[in-house]
Amino acid sequence: MSTVAVLRLPLAVDLSGFVKLLQRMQVPHRVSEEAGEQVLWVPDNISEDVRSLYERFPAGDPEQQIGIPVAQTSKRPGFVEQLRHSKATAVVLLLSLIVGAVTLLGENLETMHWFTFLDFRVVGEYIQFTPLADSLAAGQWWRLFTPMLLHFGFLHLAMNGMWYWELGRRIEARQGSINLIGLTLLYSLVSNYSQFYYSGATLFGGLSGVLYGLLGHCWIFQLLSPNPAYRLPRGVLVMMLIWLVVCMSGLISMIGFGEIANAAHVSGLLIGCFTGLLGGLYNRRKLAV
Known part of the structure; x- marks a missing residue:
């Protein structure tokens, strides 16, 4: 699956909080530095969702307002x-x-x-x-x-x-x-x-x-x-x-x-x-x- 650049922000912007939120939500992503900007890459099929999430929580979710269910450990098949x-x-x-x-x-x-x-x-x-x-x-x-x-x-x-x-x-x-x-x-x-x-x-x-x-x-x-x-x-x-x-x-x-x-x-x-x-x-x- 292809990835797209969903955010391009100046290096001075602190993305660490938002990245921690993505990690907690188990969203595939990576951050690169290009031409003096930090670029957030995500799979194409969820790019709009990630962009909307950043608009709501640019600093991440330090108070954990977003309820994320903990995935149950999958049972090893018999x-x-x-x-x-x-x-x-x-x-x-x-x-x-x-x-x-x-x-x-x-x-x-x-x-x-x-x-x-x-x-x-x-x-x-x-x-x-x-x-x-x-x-x-x-x-x-x-x-x-x-x-x-x-x-x-x-x-x-x-x-x-x-x-x-x-x-x-x-x-x-x-x-x-x-x-x-x-x-x-x-x-x-x-x-x-x-x-x-x-x-x-x-x-x-x-x-x-x-x-x-x-x-x-x-x-x-x-x-x-x-x-x-x-x-x-x-x-x-x-x-x-x-x-x-x-x-x-x-x-x-x-x-x-x-x-x-x-x-x-x-x-x-x-x-x-x-x-x-x-x-x-x-x-x-x-x-x-």
């Missing part, structure tokens, strides 16, 4: 209500739980091969992979996306699920369910293919590549077009980026936590930053019109 407003986020997590159950979190190879990037069969003690081109020719296009639903262990699923719930709800609330699903599939495709290109024929899976995409999207979008939904605590962003660097160093694999899909993480973050750049620029331009 889990069921959050689910109702985060259907797409919940669907992705439910699918992850279902796939985790049928694959026994990576222990059941007979069912897991339906969700891997490359199909495979077990020959003795070895795994024989099917070329991706053969699977795609057979119509198995879902393999480009379904590795995001695979998880190897309860902790892997729990951590990824927790972060997808936190980040996915933000994007769904701000940009809608369809956009969240579209971004999730895009990040999954890019991170899965990047990991395959980097590591070759191996087993990999998890939502972490998608999570770094969501993180990058919120991060850059918020920088370009600030909004409450994407305002992540600085500590969260720093922690996730530090964790990315630590994983790339090989330390996590060295201490016995298994191989980390670093290519999926990095490519997910990069494509997420790119979509955040496009979305942020578009939203900023839309608000400026």
Whole structure:
């Protein structure tokens, strides 16, 4: 929403009392100094109301003659209500739980091969992979996306699920369910293919590549077009980026936590930053019109 200059007054005029009144009424505003004047800016749709208020109370309301009801503290929505407003986020997590159950979190190879990037069969003690081109020719296009639903262990699923719930709800609330699903599939495709290109024929899976995409999207979008939904605590962003660097160093694999899909993480973050750049620029331009 655009703002307009509702008052232009000499610098000698004391606006502090009126500004305190606006703060008490929770009216969006800002004061700037231009060409030797102090200028009061407010949203265009309330400019006439603010101008009329100044005519009545130029010194503010020190005696608090204006009765302003105290807003009640909003109650935090319950889990069921959050689910109702985060259907797409919940669907992705439910699918992850279902796939985790049928694959026994990576222990059941007979069912897991339906969700891997490359199909495979077990020959003795070895795994024989099917070329991706053969699977795609057979119509198995879902393999480009379904590795995001695979998880190897309860902790892997729990951590990824927790972060997808936190980040996915933000994007769904701000940009809608369809956009969240579209971004999730895009990040999954890019991170899965990047990991395959980097590591070759191996087993990999998890939502972490998608999570770094969501993180990058919120991060850059918020920088370009600030909004409450994407305002992540600085500590969260720093922690996730530090964790990315630590994983790339090989330390996590060295201490016995298994191989980390670093290519999926990095490519997910990069494509997420790119979509955040496009979305942020578009939203900023839309608000400026």
